[in-house]
Amino acid sequence: MSIHWVAASNDERPGGEWKLGAAGFGYGDDDDQTVLKAMRGKYRSVYIRRAYEVPAKAPRGAELTVGIRYDDAFILYRDGKEVLRKGVEGAGASISKVKKHEAEVWEYFKIGPADPGQKGVIAIEGHNENIDSSDFTLRPRIDYRANGKLYPVIREGASWAYLAGGAPGAGWTRIGGIGGDEAAATRYKFSYRKKGEREWLSAPIRERKFGKTEDLAFSADLGDLKPASRYEFRIVRWGRPVGPWEFETAPARFQDGMSFVTGGDMYGTRAWLDAMNLRAGKEDPLFALLGGDLAYANGTNGGRWRDWLDSWNKCAVAPDGRLIPMVVAIGNHEVKGYQYRPKNAPGREDAPFFYSLFSGKSEGANFTVDFGDYLSLVGVDSGHTANIAAQTQWLGRVLGNRLGIPRQFVCYHRPAWGTGVKADATDIRREWSPLFEQFKVDCVFENDHHTYKRTHPIVGGERSDKDGILYMGDGSWGVKTRNIPKDWKKRTYLAEAQALRHLIKVTLKRDEFLYEGMTEDGKIFDKTTRPLRRGEADTR
Incomplete structure (x- = not known):
């Protein structure tokens, strides 16, 4: 199991252009080592930081001190925590009041034990009384005090x-140099x-763009x-805990009445997305199987992904407070140009x-997730970053390898057996549907068309209550629905x-199995049952 999260760059990377300079910093006094010529009239705050190491010879009980000349505040x-402030209310860009102070003499303050x-x-933010002040000074040194004497730590x-x-x-405040590679503390644990x-x-964290x-x-x-x-x-995060959150793992053996929710085409509007995510949480499922077109970001809009994640984190919460895990398939709106190209799909870079x-998908968007020996999920890429025919051999192999698992579901995005609002994926009918029939898949979840559909159990498009495959979908979790053709019943499947x-x-x-179509307010508008076909009544 993996926990994924995303952070905006302006929240994670030390902002602005950091440089190196000798202390003190300032202007207007003719005694500054790093002269800030452009400061007057343009900005009133300066930020400095540096790593420190207390000498090994420091005796036990020594005190770390700062000696500083400052004008005005x-x-x-120290190590990310505020330990001293003089003459200022607020912090950073949110300072509200600065008291005037002249840097006439060195002043010394204790800032904690020196082990x-x-x-x-050590990080310091210096602030001027006003943007047009005639001078500014920030001139620190760090020492440890022992036996009444000062010994240098930062000269x-x-x-x-x-x-x-x-x-x-x-x-x-937790980075010692110019860039993140000189961090003295891990950003995340x-x-x-x-x-x-x-x-x-603890678990190791993987980071990437x-x-x-x-x-x-x-x-x-x-x-x-x-x-x-x-x-x-x-x-x-930067030494401050965020959370906690809770999740629950699946049982090792089958439990009667366990459930999951499924659907796709999620983020049309935030209100629609939130409403259905709330419903998903209220149903208290073991997990959610999400069939593509998740954030509708079209391969270009990272902001919509962050909104989508934010909605799931806040809304898809079970009544007892646990987060609902997700298993995801890819859709065309995950891809630049929102493409469905079953024979010449673009690569994963799109x-x-x-x-x-979802960094675990290094081999593509197809997947298998097995729950003990009682349930299996299979996901396939319906022509968005992989050709349909190219996945047929893999699909046959993974379905065949799971013949002993009594419950099996397949999920992908583009429907093979739709309602007529868009063209059906005939490549899937030809390549994959025979495999579903051969290996007795219990139900195939399709999406994309912004409708609801349920087929009869079908073999080759014809109703077969005994041997047929049930197809359900077609992706309208949080999007504007499409009008279904009035003659949809001519599609006899x-x-x-x-x-x-x-x-x-x-x-x-x-x-x-009990299948229920449900609206955001919990109304069940369609339901059906199907018998367990891949084995006798199961107790695993």
Whole structure:
């Protein structure tokens, strides 16, 4: 299981152009080592930072001190935490009041214990009383005090990283140099534990660019999770915990009445998306199987992806507070040009956000997810970043390898058996439908057409209640629906067709399946049952 999240670049990267300069910093006094010639009349704040290391010879009980000459005010951070402020209210770009102060003499302040060999970061923001002030000074030195004497840690006139005329990004107080590669503290730490246990476990974090933007995507891969267990997790960001959140793992053995929800074509408007995500959470499913056209970002709009994730995080929450895990397939609106090209699909590079967010899909958008030996999910790319025929051999192999699993579902985006609002995917009919029939797939979930449909159980497009495959969809989770042709019943494989935003709830029972079409307000407008066909009544 993986936890993914995305952060905007202006929240994650230290902002502005950082440079190196000798302390002190200022203008107007003819005694500054780094003269800020452009400061007067243009900006009133300067930010500096530097890594420190307390000498190993420092005795136990030593105190770290700052000696500073300042005009007019400052805030000092040690290892990301504010430990001292003089003459200023607020911080950063949000300062509200600065008291005038002249840098006439050195002033000394204690800033905490100095343990031998201790490493960290000192960061200081200096502020002028007003933007047109005649002078400015920020001139620090760091020492440790022992036996009534001062011993240097950062000498007077030492080089510091400084930012003048800009606003720093999140975490700037925990980085010691110009760039993030000189960080003295990890930006993120991921911890999780089984609920009720005391010890937090850590998981490594993978970081990469989010699509073609400067935003960042992160993943934590969790192993050794116990089945049917509640876990909580938290993210420590720049030393500050965010969360916790909770999730639940699937049981090792089948449990009568377990359920999941499915649907696609999600983000038409935020209101529609939120409403159906809320419904998904209220139904208390084990997971959600999402069939593509997730954020409608068309391979170019990272902001819509962040909105989509924000909605899921806030709305797709079970009644007991746990987050609902998702399993995702790709759709045409994940791809630049929102393409459906079954025979000459573009490459994965045309869906940069999808593949950078769901980074485990390095081999493509097709997938298998097995729940013990009682349930299997298979996802396929219906002509968006992979050709349909090119996946046929893989699909036959994974379906054949799972003949012993009594419940099996397939999900993809473009319908083979639609309602007539758009052309059907005849390549899928020809390449994949015979495999569904051969291996007795229980139900195939299709999306894309912005309608609701349920077929009869069919073989080769003809109704067969005993041996047929059920197809359901067609993707209208949170989008404007399309009008269904009045003569839809001429498509004799169709059992039901409606123009409704919906999700489908699938309840698994020991000897049958219950499928319910449901609106955002919880109204069930269509339902059907199908028997367990891949084995006798199952107790696994």
